Amino acid sequence: MNPRNCLLESFSVAVKAADPLHIVPQHLPDPPRGRTFVVGAGKASAAMALAIENSWPANAQLNGFVVTRYGHALPTHKIRIIEAGHPIPDENGEQASREILAAVKALGPEDLLLCVFSGGGSSLLSLPIDGVSLRELKEVTRQLLRCGASIQEINTVRKHLSAIQGGRLAAACKAPIMALIISDVTGDAATHIASGPCAPDPTSFSDALTVLDRYHLDVTPAVRQVLLTGVERAVDETPKPGASVFTRVENRIIANAHQSLMAAADYFQSLNIATLILGDTVTGESREIAKGYAALAKEIRLHPQLLRAPIVLLSGGETTVTIRGNGRGGRNSEFLLSLLIELDGLEKIYALACDTDGIDGTENSAGALLTPDSFIRAKALGLNAAAFLTNNDAYTFFRHLNDLVVTGPTYTNVNDYRAILIL
Structure with missing residues (x-):
């Protein structure tokens, strides 16, 4: 195999x-x-x-x-x-x-x-609702996508605009x-x-205002006024x-994501690889979620008392990325880069993180792959994984390793797909 x-x-x-x-x-x-x-x-x-x-x-x-x-x-x-x-x-x-x-x-x-x-x-x-221009809607959307808000919070604002x-x-x-x-x-x-x-x-309109304030978004007076008017006039809700x-x-x-995870689980089981589905509703910062998954993978690899290799850890959902750098990459490649750093070249652990629509963030890749020698290959190329992560530049990192997964449009979308294979 x-x-x-x-x-x-x-x-x-x-x-x-x-x-x-x-x-x-x-x-x-x-x-x-x-x-x-x-x-x-x-x-x-x-x-x-x-x-x-x-x-x-x-x-x-x-x-x-x-x-x-x-x-x-x-x-x-x-x-x-x-x-x-x-x-x-x-x-x-x-x-x-x-x-x-x-x-x-x-x-x-x-x-x-x-x-x-x-x-x-x-x-x-x-x-856009009356009183809001498309230009203003574009800017609000841009800020929402960069601030680390959940999709539910983002859509609360979008629905009311x-x-x-x-x-x-x-x-x-x-x-x-x-x-x-x-x-x-x-x-x-x-x-x-x-x-x-x-x-x-x-x-409600009030919920939308709460999201704007929670993430300190800089919106125009017109956008804020439309939401404030909506709070005052419940008839426009x-x-x-x-x-x-x-x-x-x-x-x-x-x-949905669960159906796709179950199909993948059946595939791995046909190869006599045990499967553990960690959930199809995983949310949170990509790099932080990766740290928890890395700890579990290392425990299975080094101390196999309860769970034994070969086993694959599957998960779905929608993690988020708070953008602080100016690099390229989406939530799946960022997850994988953080996972690579945490695993530190540990043998016999492979991973894939991709978006099922074929687009990780706004890039032309679905996500990326990680192999046990990814860390060594990166060092040989002079790539500082931590620096790439700090700059939100996971796409560029995995492009250098030739480990991007490029599928083109898949014409579907059930969100993230992550698989960590421990042999």
Whole structure:
């Protein structure tokens, strides 16, 4: 067995378990009496739209459009695919969101609004609320992504600066709604995936202000005033749990991190490698989470009283990175660099950390690989791992080692995949 190839294959298995082309058809409803209009947003939305087209009855009406990240479009015939900015929203996303909202308002009770949402949808479905410009929304988003806030905190702010998220899309629609969702957030709450366009929003304008203050974000007076006005005028709030609009809405999670971890576990077990799943809801600073995982891996490797090699430690979720340097890298490569430092070249431990969408942060890699000789190879190249970590430059570090994992777009997204293989 080649450990490096084994880890790469396990990642491929995990991604395939969340492939929209296989999953979406199982969840499609019957066509309505009227027309079916498809809308959506996210890095998996183009593949989800294609899956609908491939499975929809030929004699049933079907049209619509979805928004996906640049480079993630697929060839469809009835559902229009629009590419837009991610993770920072742009004008394409704003215009597409405006068109989506207008089309949804025109649907009637005999029609069906079929939605497809996945990770990345919060940025792609970007229609600022009245009083906030797209330029201001871009800057708020940029600061939120750099400050170390959780995705739930980030989306609490985004929902209250949006005219379409936080259940507002559902509120604008008179037709029944089915939303098929591929989850990229811990806990799989529909309200946090793509900022929940069709889901009840339990958060408030006041909660959004709290996030801004907690992370000391420097927002414009206009942004702060919109949120303050929202606190004062409850009538402008996002639709809450129990609102009547949601009696005709179904939000259905069709893929998540747990399913992918289980698929990877089955793969390792087929190789007679024991598996320990550490959870699919792991959050916290990437470098700090890595320290805890390194301690567990070292305990198993050096003191195998309870857990014995060969064994693989699997985990998912969404860690965060507080950016203080000016390097390149995402949360998965940063996790792996911190793990490398903690393991200090310990033999017989291999690891992979990748994002299932094929994009670690904003880079062209999904993540990276670590082998027992990574530490020695880095020293031979004159690479100071601690200095690269301090500068948030894990991408550059692993590029020098030729250990980046580059897959291109996977057309799905169930968040992080981490595997630590101990032989």
